[in-house]
Amino acid sequence: MIIERVQREAASRLKAWAQGQGVEAPRHFTFAPAPAHVPADFSLPWPLSLAKAMGRKPLEVAAQLAEALRDLGGVETPQAVAPGFVNFKLRPEALAENLRALLAKPGEYGRDPDVAARSLLIEFVSANPTGPLHLASGRGATLGDSLAKILRRIGHKVGCECYINDGGARAELLGRSAQARYLQLQGKPAEVPTDGYQGEYLKEVAAAAPPEAAGWDEHAWGRYAMELMLASHKADMDAFGVAFDRWFRESELYASKAVESTLDYLRKRGMVYEKEGAVWLGTSQLEAGADDKDRVLVKSDGNPTYFLPDIAYHKNKFDRGWTELVDIWGADHHGYVPRMRAAIAALCRPPEYFHAIIHQLVHLYRGTTAVKMSKRAGEFVTLREVVEEVGRDACRFFFALRTANSHMNFDLELAKKQSQENPVYYVQYVHARICSIFREAEKVLGEKRAEFDAAMLRSPEERALLAKTAWFPAALRSCEAELSPHFLANYLLELAGLFHPFYEKCRVVDAVQAELSRARLALCGGVRAVIAEGLGLLGVSAPERM
RNA sequence: GUCCCCGUAGCUCAAUGGAUAGAGCCCCGACCUUCUAAGUCGGUGAUAGAGGUUCGAUUCCUCUCGGGGACACCA
Numbered sequence: 001m002i003i004e005r006v007q008r009e010a011a012s013r014l015k016a017w018a019q020g021q022g023v024e025a026p027r028h029f030t031f032a033p034a035p036a037h038v039p040a041d042f043s044l045p046w047p048l049s050l051a052k053a054m055g056r057k058p059l060e061v062a063a064q065l066a067e068a069l070r071d072l073g074g075v076e077t078p079q080a081v082a083p084g085f086v087n088f089k090l091r092p093e094a095l096a097e098n099l100r101a102l103l104a105k106p107g108e109y110g111r112d113p114d115v116a117a118r119s120l121l122i123e124f125v126s127a128n129p130t131g132p133l134h135l136a137s138g139r140g141a142t143l144g145d146s147l148a149k150i151l152r153r154i155g156h157k158v159g160c161e162c163y164i165n166d167g168g169a170r171a172e173l174l175g176r177s178a179q180a181r182y183l184q185l186q187g188k189p190a191e192v193p194t195d196g197y198q199g200e201y202l203k204e205v206a207a208a209a210p211p212e213a214a215g216w217d218e219h220a221w222g223r224y225a226m227e228l229m230l231a232s233h234k235a236d237m238d239a240f241g242v243a244f245d246r247w248f249r250e251s252e253l254y255a256s257k258a259v260e261s262t263l264d265y266l267r268k269r270g271m272v273y274e275k276e277g278a279v280w281l282g283t284s285q286l287e288a289g290a291d292d293k294d295r296v297l298v299k300s301d302g303n304p305t306y307f308l309p310d311i312a313y314h315k316n317k318f319d320r321g322w323t324e325l326v327d328i329w330g331a332d333h334h335g336y337v338p339r340m341r342a343a344i345a346a347l348c349r350p351p352e353y354f355h356a357i358i359h360q361l362v363h364l365y366r367g368t369t370a371v372k373m374s375k376r377a378g379e380f381v382t383l384r385e386v387v388e389e390v391g392r393d394a395c396r397f398f399f400a401l402r403t404a405n406s407h408m409n410f411d412l413e414l415a416k417k418q419s420q421e422n423p424v425y426y427v428q429y430v431h432a433r434i435c436s437i438f439r440e441a442e443k444v445l446g447e448k449r450a451e452f453d454a455a456m457l458r459s460p461e462e463r464a465l466l467a468k469t470a471w472f473p474a475a476l477r478s479c480e481a482e483l484s485p486h487f488l489a490n491y492l493l494e495l496a497g498l499f500h501p502f503y504e505k506c507r508v509v510d511a512v513q514a515e516l517s518r519a520r521l522a523l524c525g526g527v528r529a530v531i532a533e534g535l536g537l538l539g540v541s542a543p544e545r546m
Numbered sequence: 547g548u549c550c551c552c553g554u555a556g557c558u559c560a561a562u563g564g565a566u567a568g569a570g571c572c573c574c575g576a577c578c579u580u581c582u583a584a585g586u587c588g589g590u591g592a593u594a595g596a597g598g599u600u601c602g603a604u605u606c607c608u609c610u611c612g613g614g615g616a617c618a619c620c621a
Contacts, residue, residue: 032562032564034565035564035565035566035567036566036568037566038566043564045563045565048601048602049601049602052601058601083565083601085565167621169621280619292549292617295619296618297619298619303619305620305621306620306621331550332616333616334550334551334616335550335615335617336616358551360552361614363614398558401559402558403559406551406559407552407615408558408559409558411558414558422571423570423571425584426569426570426585428584429582429584429585433585436581436582438581486560487560490559490560490561490569493569493570494568500585500586501585501586501587503582503585503586504577504586504587507580508581545582
């Protein structure tokens with residue numbers, strides 16, 4: 001909050017300054033946190049880049065800039081330092097004021113009331129309801145759900161949807177597979193189709209079938225098995241702390257004729273042509289976001305491909321008023337991105353309104369041995385299995401720490417141990433410790449007064465904590481800029497890393513030094529609020545005791 | 547063959563083109579009569595390789611090596 005305010009004021013001054021100098025003002029005015037060894041909170045590196053254009057030495061430019069940024073309010077006099085930075089240090093009063101704002105309204109802390117609200121619909125998980133949710137779906141769910149919570153916290157309008165591919169061919173194959181399992185249970189000869197679903201879970205599905213299942217055909221079996229799978233997906237997401245605003249079925253698009261109307265729409269726009277008995281979308285002819293080749297919408301047998309209803313779904317999202325669409329997919333879908341981007345262009349939407357986030361695969365290990373996952377044999381580690389064993393908190397925090405691009409390893413053995421390998425405990429422990437401090441404070445100090453004297457907070461540990469809480473809003477903004485929650489998770493880790501040394505060095509509850517106690521309690525309260533909210537945004541609990 | 551992602555400490559991972567590349571785990575050595583030792587303090591240790599762009603490269607470009615994934619009128 002304080003950082004944003006300084007930034008805003010600095011931006012307008014710098015624009016004026018740049019104009020006066022006849023140089024182009026840098027486009028964005030974000031401050032960079034200063035490295036640990038520098039006695040400053042944040043800095044501007046511009047003089048280094050501007051020096052050449054101005055034909056002057058970087059340090060001279062920095063000095064000039066520093067002069068132009070004097071008396072900003074909230075910060076000490078800016079310092080020009082070699083090789084050409086302008087460094088800023090927050091004033092103690094500003095940090096104190098920031099803490100008061102945080103304590104007064106934790107849920108509003110750092111929120112920009114003038115934020116230009118975006119409207120985003122995030123689609124994630126979207127797993128086929130033909131089997132249990134895989135661990136990888138947990139990664140997508142973490143990225144999508146946490147991102148949605150963060151964007152809402154900033155003030156944007158966000159929807160979350162899971163697309164269900166309940167279309168014909170898949171349901172039938174699932175039905176034949178389940179039916180075969182059912183017949184096997186009856187002691188009758190039957191084989192799961194070689195291209196069918198071999199997983200053990202269909203035995204349970206078959207065993208749970210009602211008596212009338214004896215007369216079912218493959219369609220009935222398909223419907224039954226799919227609804228059962230869908231229910232298990234919903235239960236898994238619920239247990240994972242993920243609430244979709246809507247589970248959108250592909251079949252709805254057929255029922256509402258949206259598939260046909262979308263095809264008509266594309267045809268009217270001249271995007272569609274026929275070749276070799278099939279209907280194609282000219283995805284390679286687009287100026288913006290062209291795919292490398294054209295794609296089939298309707299096969300020569302008259303059935304639509306998966307692509308056409310998917311376009312219809314994206315059109316539907318736009319038609320419902322959403323401005324930006326975010327799709328979170330696994331790495332196996334990366335080849336699908338250019339195609340969908342082209343489809344977005346075909347729907348007359350600008351490319352910047354479509355964001356595809358591809359998360360890389362999760363590699364599973366038991367200790368040092370890789371767990372081989374074969375879809376054919378139906379062997380895979382389910383999300384439920386992992387969540388039951390390591391807990392939702394550990395699982396979500398672990399996923400949230402990594403960028404979508406990282407090819408991460410997930411060691412089941414390690415996760416099961418609930419060892420300190422998982423940093424979620426490190427963060428949660430701060431929350432539990434602070435709660436404990438407050439319990440003690442109530443016993444020792446009794447009266448609870450809200451006011452405190454921030455000038456009492458003089459140690460480096462206290463100042464570092466105060467300053468770190470000021471960066472919370474910036475951490476959220478980074479998440480927005482990259483559409484990734486990992487900045488927040490790492491921020492919380494850093495905040496926790498500053499609290500523990502403070503705890504060791506600074507005794508909080510002290511009946512003799514009541515004033516100091518009150519100030520430190522306020523600081524603890526601020527840290528607790530940030531941790532609780534940060535963890536909450538990541539779908540992780542903030543326990544009061546551990 | 548084409549395309550996408552990755553390669554950072556013994557391990558798992560960070561770092562909007564900026565300053566002395568950060569954490570956690572492991573290992574070694576110290577800390578609990580005082581608000582929770584799931585903690586603290588100290589020690590060891592890294593940008594795969596070669597060029598290029600830049601005042602400055604883990605970050606951008608090219609190539610090489612290594613790993614993962616995708617290349618259907620499948621979904």
